[in-house]
Amino acid sequence: MKTTILATCALSTLLFISCNSGSSDKNNSAPNNGMEQMETGAQHNETDHMTSGEAHEEHAMLNVKGSCEMCKDRIEKAAKEVEGVSFASWETEKEVLHLNYDPDKTSTDDIAKAVAKAGHDTDKYKADQATYDALPACCKYRN
Numbered sequence: 001m002k003t004t005i006l007a008t009c010a011l012s013t014l015l016f017i018s019c020n021s022g023s024s025d026k027n028n029s030a031p032n033n034g035m036e037q038m039e040t041g042a043q044h045n046e047t048d049h050m051t052s053g054e055a056h057e058e059h060a061m062l063n064v065k066g067s068c069e070m071c072k073d074r075i076e077k078a079a080k081e082v083e084g085v086s087f088a089s090w091e092t093e094k095e096v097l098h099l100n101y102d103p104d105k106t107s108t109d110d111i112a113k114a115v116a117k118a119g120h121d122t123d124k125y126k127a128d129q130a131t132y133d134a135l136p137a138c139c140k141y142r143n
């Protein structure tokens, strides 16, 4: 009996140790991301406010239909999910979406498409009827 208990103890200790070393490996590799900088000029992420002024960015405004705060979240989220978009803010009253984006990576056309796909009409692209119908009642902006 004793040996079984000892063996179980030893086994669980081993498991514990291996779990621990696994997680500390992760921690060690986290700050070690120098590899990502191999691509020149690829270092424009949204959190990089220090260099965003120097980055090749453009500002644009798009007319986007919507009605409430939920629409605002949905529109901004859809725009920000487009690669190259660093800033998106929708004005509820004017129904205008302000954007900062990298023109090498995306275009207002791409962003308008993404916003329309999320359920909001733009000047150029309209939301599918099915997508529009699926919006919550407070978000219905069509008459």
Ligand SMILES: [Cu+2]
Pocket (backbone or CB within 6 Å): 066, 067, 068, 069, 070, 071, 072, 138, 139, 140
């Ligand atoms: Cu809404």
